[in-house]
Amino acid sequence: MTAFPDPDRPDLRLPAGSGTGHCPSLQREAPRDWIAGALARLRAEAEASAPTPLCFLSPKGRPDLRFAFKDESRQPTGSLKHRLARSLFVSGLCSGEIGPDTPLVEASSGSTAISEAWFARMLGLRFIAVIPRGTSPAKIEAIRAYGGDCHLVADPATVYDEARRLAQETGGVYLDQFGNAANVTDWRRDNIAQEFLAQLAASLGRLPDWLVMGAGTGGTATTMGRYIRYLDLPVRLCIADVEFSAFFEGVRRDDPAARCDRASRIEGVGRPRMEPSFLPGVVDQMLKVPDDASVAAMHVLSDRLGRPVGASTGAAFYAACDLAARGRQEPLSVFGLLICDSGTRYRDTYFSPDWLARSGIEIAGPAKRLERFLDSGTW
Numbered sequence: 001m002t003a004f005p006d007p008d009r010p011d012l013r014l015p016a017g018s019g020t021g022h023c024p025s026l027q028r029e030a031p032r033d034w035i036a037g038a039l040a041r042l043r044a045e046a047e048a049s050a051p052t053p054l055c056f057l058s059p060k061g062r063p064d065l066r067f068a069f070k071d072e073s074r075q076p077t078g079s080l081k082h083r084l085a086r087s088l089f090v091s092g093l094c095s096g097e098i099g100p101d102t103p104l105v106e107a108s109s110g111s112t113a114i115s116e117a118w119f120a121r122m123l124g125l126r127f128i129a130v131i132p133r134g135t136s137p138a139k140i141e142a143i144r145a146y147g148g149d150c151h152l153v154a155d156p157a158t159v160y161d162e163a164r165r166l167a168q169e170t171g172g173v174y175l176d177q178f179g180n181a182a183n184v185t186d187w188r189r190d191n192i193a194q195e196f197l198a199q200l201a202a203s204l205g206r207l208p209d210w211l212v213m214g215a216g217t218g219g220t221a222t223t224m225g226r227y228i229r230y231l232d233l234p235v236r237l238c239i240a241d242v243e244f245s246a247f248f249e250g251v252r253r254d255d256p257a258a259r260c261d262r263a264s265r266i267e268g269v270g271r272p273r274m275e276p277s278f279l280p281g282v283v284d285q286m287l288k289v290p291d292d293a294s295v296a297a298m299h300v301l302s303d304r305l306g307r308p309v310g311a312s313t314g315a316a317f318y319a320a321c322d323l324a325a326r327g328r329q330e331p332l333s334v335f336g337l338l339i340c341d342s343g344t345r346y347r348d349t350y351f352s353p354d355w356l357a358r359s360g361i362e363i364a365g366p367a368k369r370l371e372r373f374l375d376s377g378t379w
């Protein structure tokens with residue numbers, strides 16, 4: 001074993017004075033007051049926000065079914081990503097990565113960037129969103145309205161590298177929702193799973209049989225799956241993966257390197273790669289939902305609920321109906337779903353007949369099937 005300090009390796013020698021017991025020292029001035037103030041504001045915002053409300057759908061054709069939706073579109077920034085954005089900021093502040101002059105950069109399909117732009121403005125920080133060029137115009141407007149800059153890229157698979165590059169170039173921090181979503185969320189308590197299941201238990205007197213949701217980062221599904229395992233709850237988790245996405249194949253082949261070459265057409269969900277925050281081990285079932293069916297379900301569900309919902313909510317609803325059609329559980333089966341965001345963000349896309357025709361999305365067939373199921377129970 002080489003003695004240390006090694007006389008032949010001057011680079012490994014301790015500075016002069018080490019023989020006298022002197023300790024070399026580095027000192028950094030952390031802006032502790034600013035960090036404490038920023039954390040206090042984030043805490044106050046979380047404490048002031050009421051749980052997002054539930055709404056229910058009981059289809060006439062299947063009286064044994066109850067769909068329960070937690071309406072995350074009622075978050076201050078309009079989507080379930082409000083929670084993740086807050087957690088990423090808290091983590092960055094507590095880890096000493098974010099200070100008063102730190103520019104923040106994120107790769108996003110839009111919703112997360114809207115929430116992060118909102119929190120960045122709250123703390124007086126610069127924010128840059130790296131988003132695919134095809135992102136809904138209403139989302140781009142919302143990011144800009146909160147003071148964020150939008151950096152649009154042609155190929156959605158390049159958002160990660162581009163965000164990392166921009167963070168380096170600006171001396172900022174890449175928030176990296178895809179890498180960090182599962183770690184910055186406390187899955188044991190004070191999370192969306194605890195809130196949702198407690199609300200369901202209070203309003204229905206029981207837990208749901210299934211939670212059904214899509215995956216973008218996979219972070220929300222991972223939190224749900226970890227929480228129900230941690231407490232050994234009799235609830236199963238079904239993931240609705242969309243047409244152009246790597247998750248389904250990645251799980252089917254047990255291959256973390258699975259890729260999908262085409263970009264997802266369902267905003268917020270479906271990814272070109274297996275994201276690190278998606279943990280296949282917590283998933284009980286997966287369904288692959290065609291895009292026509294996701295958008296059809298978005299339309300049908302918006303009609304039935306009397307409020308517009310987004311296409312990722314449609315994907316999960318279609319999967320829940322397919323799952324429900326596969327079996328009956330008397331006297332009642334409860335499916336818990338999230339309204340991930342509002343359909344008002346998609347007026348110019350999924351709700352526009354011209355846009356649907358241009359995009360080759362045909363909703364008539366799957367919409368009819370869904371209507372028939374809801375009204376007569378036949379799938």
Ligand SMILES: Cc1ncc(COP(=O)(O)O)c(C=O)c1O
Pocket residue numbers: 079080081109110111112181214215216217218219220221267268269310312313340341
């Ligand atoms: C509208 C919408 N729905 C669902 C999701 C999926 O959530 P998660 O990233 O937790 O998997 C996202 C994620 O960006 C989203 O924007």
